Amino acid sequence: MKNRRKNKKDFSFAYILVLLAFVAGLTFLLLSIVMPPEKKDEAPLNTAVNETELKKKEKEIFEKKEEKNEEDENPDKTPKQNEDEPEPSKNELNVSITKNEVINGKYQLRVTIYEELREVGDCSLEMKSANGDYIKRTAKTINAGADSSSCEGFDISTEGIATGNYSFVLKITVGSRSNTLNGSIKI
Secondary structure (H helix, E strand, C coil), rough: HHHHHHHHHHHHHHHHHHHHHHHHHHHHHHHHHHCHHHHCCCCHHHHHHHHHHHHHHHHHHHHHHHHHHHHHHHCCCCCCCCCCCCCCCCEEEEEEEEEEEEEECCEEEEEEEECCCCCCCEEEEEECCCCCCEEEEEEEEEEEECCCEEEEEEEEEEECCCEEEEEEEEEEECCCCCEEEEEEEEE
């Protein structure tokens, strides 16, 4: 009789375990049908939307700063880059003036050449005032980075120079290629 009770207890214990496993499996199946797991492919879409929104906000902030800078800009200071300028031909250097201002008694003119140069060239600056005053300076070109170059720069003391508006012609020549830039400055 003891064996029967023991067998019945073992059988009922095994029966309860199987029943619990069945109930757990059924519960898991029902939950997965009622509440399916989140799809993982939706996360990149949310990220892309957030990145797009972030880029829009950054662009708006950048445009607001540009508008503020345009309002505060002094016409005698560094000129704005003109995006409408045509690209230079193969015989022209791609250059622009990056600084054109008087600071602490010195006229400073800086030029960026948007390409790496394989040889040294010359930068020639000629300035003329309405009164007939004339200034001429030269500088060498230098490689300023991995994909750009520059003129060494022009720092001209304003001491002893007549004040007034000066127009200038800057000619950059490297081998058979060149470009000429015109501008003005108030000293």
